[in-house]
Each structure stands twice: as C-alpha cells, then as structure tokens.
Amino acid sequence: xxxxxxxxxxxxxxxxxxxxxxxxxxxxxxxxxxxxxxxxxxxxxxxxxxxxxxxxxxxxxxxxxxxxxxxxxxxxxxxxxxxxxxxxxxxxxxxxxxxxxxxxxxxxxxxxx
Numbered sequence: 001x002x003x004x005x006x007x008x009x010x011x012x013x014x015x016x017x018x019x020x021x022x023x024x025x026x027x028x029x030x031x032x033x034x035x036x037x038x039x040x041x042x043x044x045x046x047x048x049x050x051x052x053x054x055x056x057x058x059x060x061x062x063x064x065x066x067x068x069x070x071x072x073x074x075x076x077x078x079x080x081x082x083x084x085x086x087x088x089x090x091x092x093x094x095x096x097x098x099x100x101x102x103x104x105x106x107x108x109x110x111x112x113x
Contacts, residue, residue: 034108036065037088039080046097050085053099061108 038054040047051067058065070077070084080086083096089107 034063034090036063036094036104036108037091038065038067039070039076039086039088040067040084041070044084047085050087050099053101053104054087057101057104057108061105063108 036054036058038047038051040050054065057063068076070080080096085099086096087094087099087104089104094104094107
C-alpha cells in the first residue's frame with residue numbers, strides 16, 4: 001500500500017528463528033495476529049527498560065516487534081516526544097514511559113476484536 005504510513009508497515013521480527021518450538025509452548029498463532037512497535041530514542045534509559053520487556057514478551061509469544069527512533073522520524077517525534085518510550089500494539093498506543101509485562105502479554109494473547 002503506497003500511501004500507508006511507515007508506522008504501520010511491518011518489518012521482520014527482531015530475533016531470528018522460529019519461536020514456535022517445544023521449548024516455547026506459549027508461542028502460537030499470535031505472531032500472525034499482532035505486531036508490536038517500540039518508539040524510542042538513543043540514550044533513553046526508560047527506552048532500554050521497555051525494550052527488555054517488549055523483547056521478552058514478544059519472544060515468549062512469537063510476536064514480531066520493531067523499533068522506531070523518534071530522532072529519525074519527524075512525525076513520530078512530534079506525536080510522541082513527551083511520552084517515549086511508547087509501545088504500540090497493532091498500530092494503536094498500548095502504553096508509554098513504563099511497560100508492564102503482564103499487561104502487554106494480556107494484550108497480545110486476547111483474541112483480536
């Protein structure tokens with residue numbers, strides 16, 4: 001879709017390999033249903049903390065995630081600069097500043113409406 005905002009374009013998961021294994025029974029079809037976007041900036045300790053949570057939960061569930069740097073995207077900067085880190089689930093704002101692991105897991109395991 002040529003007119004689609006880069007914010008909503010999917011990229012490959014951050015971690016290589018197939019998450020659905022016998023070692024990871026929580027991984028399921030969630031990877032096809034959701035995508036998580038972490039909006040951050042360099043040198044942000046809250047962003048580093050958020051990335052750890054996003055990476056952990058997404059790896060456990062087999063959900064792809066991407067990160068966007070607000071210093072490289074003026075529109076994201078203008079929209080989110082006071083809130084970073086910001087986590088989007090399927091292009092909609094899920095949270096900002098601090099990421100709650102259980103809340104993110106719940107958002108990713110609930111059926112799409």
